[in-house]
Amino acid sequence: MHYNVLRRSIKTKNKSVYRWYYSYIDPESGIKKQKVIPECKSRAEAYAFISTLPDLDRKTVLIKDIAKDMFIPGSSHVERLSEHGRKLTFETLQRHRGLLDKIVSAFGEMELKDLTPAIVDNHLRSLENRSGGWKNSFLETLSYIYKEAPFCGCEGLIKPNFMRFSRNTKKADIFTTEELNRFFDKELWENSRDHLIFLCIASFGLRLGEARALQLRQFIFDKNAVVIDGFCKRNGERTNYNKKGSNEDKKWRVAVAPDTTMQLVYNYSFLNQIQADEFVFVKEGKLPVRNEYLEDVFERQLTKAGIEKNGRKLVPHSLRFTYVTRMRRDLPAEIVQKIVGHTSIEMTEYYTRAAIPEMVAAIQNAIPAVNGLFE
Template identity: 25%
Template sequence: MEWEHHLRFSLRRSPHSIRAYIATAHRLVTFLAQHRGEIIDKAALHTLNLAEMRAYLAERRQSGLANNSASREISAIRAFLTFAGVDPLPALKGPRLKKGVPRPLSPQDAVSLAKEVSEDAAQPWIEARDLALLLLLYGSGLRIGEALSLKGDQFPFGAILRVTGKRSKTRLVPLLEKVRAALEHYVQLCPFPLAAETPFFFGAKGGPLSADVIRRNVRKARYQLGFDNKVTPHALRHSFASHLLGRGADLRSLQELLGHASLSSTQIYTAVDAARLLDVYRAAHPRAEREP
């Protein structure tokens, strides 16, 4: 398929991005074929108008597409239409994301981000490293500095991980089985031996892994996925906290898991969860648009 070849060799997208972009192209063509009642070829794509784009996105939103995912969908469509030679592109704008309150990634988007970063790695062991690291940030709510401060002699890990946070304060965090499996896979592929004096996460040349490397990789991945520019490694920690709160965790327990010195630092997540609930309310309640 020409589109897949273009993504793989011209744009050098990761395997995860290629799958997502191809799926989006198939969805768009299928929608247009049903909408117009005709076969959609390259010439038909050149007649795509803004109303049809809005109708397609509305159908996707009705199926549960979230804001971040909608932005990614639009980004993939623009890339596909550009490849097809459509010029000018329909001027469809992405959904607005409110500023000020950190917006958590969905569990699916958090995993997609980790996979996107890892699949772009140059070597299999670095792919395993990046996936394990980002899953650890999301699965256990670590700061990136805390993850990178782990030492080789802490491995093998159990169900509980001891972490040293700000002001050298230690805490215990849960380690999910899938996260632990990813960490073990990284160790199996890593070419550098773990020891008491070595970091757990190695850089490409065997020294300590730099947080800037991961931040740069996440910036690239969020662009490829169409995520908001607030999606950073720290956003995975925000997502961990917000999802726990949404599932009934109390603030005091969340404070301990995050390593916050004061409860006030944790209370921002009540605003995050309230914002999520408000989004659900506005989308579902028949009179929501008329509420102040």
């Protein structure tokens, strides 16, 4: 018996009354504790009450404890998956680890038995900036926690049925001129690196992965041009081809850049002594900043700038959508298509290194348009 029952006499209003208590040794502190049993009138009721209390010998295992070593190369978790025929690539392991970080941030201090479908669904529905596909990936990673739980001492848990999300999500919305100016107000940013990488996204019409992959050699400063010749995957691996491309068909493109942004990139690279083949925007050592980090920065900056979504989908990709919309004010659709790299038959001939000089020359007349992006 881990709980003891006792009856004590206490004085109240000048008369003695009996009350029932239970005592136990706290397993964490080793201190003996004693608490009153509410509305108890007999020993039978006292024992009935303590029968409802948790087992003091049961070890509390939190969700963060289960997730701690999951999807780490060489861990017992990954070895078990491999033995069951699940040979996950390093990129897949990194993707799951990123999602585990989000799960632990939201539910890490809870026990898995207390995590209900309603709690998970309410959390995911509150993430307006996440797509249905991302939320389903979140649920997929969460299901692995239930499979790992028995190996961490959590027996008898059955994974609930979580409601999945439709992948037909709304396209990103665009910023107004006022919102762009508020978003890029330098006074609101914690550091110049984060400010500049998002300014590059907005100034060159980049995807987030393309911005993370930027190396100094891609900038042609005297021509206000940027060669987009690769992107960074979520695991930090840089490709030498663009989206929809491959090693055989790289689908490179060239974007024009505003004078002010090019000057800021030049100053930043000079100040930080960035070499031609080095990443411009790094977080740890020489590695590019992480995708999830930038998504979090974007959300914080919206709040700091006082930009309310009001039902709109404002995500980092909104800056690319805004770029396309604004460039279309002054340029034909075909030119904008080439700059932003949208798939078309006409674009194919441009995507070889030999064509880069011609591509740079072909878009020089777009410089006035790009200089008016934030006006």
